[in-house]
Amino acid sequence: MSSELRLRIASGLVLAVIVLAATWVGGLPFRLLSVLIAMLVYYEWSTITRLVEVDFRGNAFGWAITAIAGGMIVLGEGELALVTVAVASILSLLHALWSRRSFWLPGGIAYAGLTALSLASIRADDATGLIAMLFVFAVVWATDILAYFVGRAIGGPKLAPAISPGKTWSGAIGGAVAAVVAGCGVYLLFFPSPGLWVPVVAFVLSVFSQVGDLFESFIKRRFGVKDSSRLIPGHGGVMDRVDGLVFACFAAFLLGLAATHGQRTVASTGAFLLGL
Template sequence: MQSELKLRILSGIVLAVVVLAATWFGGIAFRILSAAIALLVYYEWSTITRLAETDFRGNAFGWLSVVLVSGLVLFGFDEFALPLLIGAVVIGIVYALGLKGSGWLAGGIAYSGLTVISLAAIRGDTAHGFAAMLFLFAVVWATDILAYFVGRAIGGPKLAPPISPGKTWSGAIGGTIAAVIAGTLVHMAFFSLNGLWVPVIALVLSVFSQIGDLFESFIKRRFGVKDSSRLIPGHGGVMDRVDGLVFACFAAFLIALGDAIVSGTANTPASVFLFGP
């Protein structure tokens, strides 16, 4: 048990260093990280849902779609990545309905593709993007850590017993409060705080982070899997570590995208809409 804990701590430190270094450098370094996460997420998704075993053709299309979307983001063709992803998801849905393929195919393409697109869009190549990613890390990590400790300390009614029996409403609320505080403090380290927009965004992203955690728990329980994989020593798989982060990024990206469409300023970086002064 002691050696397993040491392995978990060591691999956690290595992961944190890699992620924070890529976030600091931004540019191609962060895009490589985002693409790698997306590809590993699709690998784990297709393994958990048994796409590789039950739907070889569909899974091959899924891999092709995620590789192409990740490649577009990696080489800076972001404007083509989202339309390609939408098209691939639609094809996946039609394939499942018309040819009785796996309904999990379209979900895997969407989940993995949105991961690379949203991460890269929020980080971008600006100082705002660096601050935005630190804000997201603070919100997600504070949610995870405080939800665990508050839930264990207070207990009480379960949040979603059929999906994740260990999670409680007290933990969820405690994690959300911690996320609002942590996110606001990170924002204030870079910019002045004007109004309640930042605390509200932190609250929304914390809720989505917890939804992401529950979503992955649902998939694993649906297929009788404990960990998404064994890629990370002591931690399980990539999805186990980024489930909350990617859902928070999905929400942040979609809020920024909606704001850009409404305001007609599509060329403004996503991070400016969310975290700019």
């Protein structure tokens, strides 16, 4: 085993222990983890897109909004954080249109803000949130692992050759099937036989997870970078590791928000995911 692979495995295990421990505890520790991930995501986004160089004051505004929204999330004010991120994203978008500046600033504010919001919303502070978060982890991890192995084993037509030449339709389908199986498996550990809702949600989250992976590949290819950063030894950056997860969480959060018409957004996302 090469030293690079050993480093990759070791850092991956450390990260898994930290994330799963925070998920198990929930509450403030998980909200802090969610905000930390969001801050690191904004750092990598602004670095990749060179916001410091092209829009220094805008980037400072993005940092301020991410920090303010993060503080609200830590204090349990998810709804207020959502309003803050939404208003800031819209204002920065209008400013970009008016002044013909980069659109990467509003994108970064929305991406980082929704990262913290969606993670905290799904986990929340109850047992349902714990199960829902484990459900999402299972769906995303199964998608990633099986998409890789099925794609390598079967090959075939490329999924998006201009963005990520290594991904195939066979891998995407294999990952989605694995996600449905994994999601139903987690559900059955805690509840009776799942209805149609559970596999449908697992499939939707798997699709969004793969879209998130492609989205990050598009950004890196657009700016000519290999990894989002070097923050994680052997793995690259935080965005490299959570791209699929955050998009799956985005989907769950926004679908839950739509289903509840904006009411009890933080408390209801986990129950929505599990069809409870």
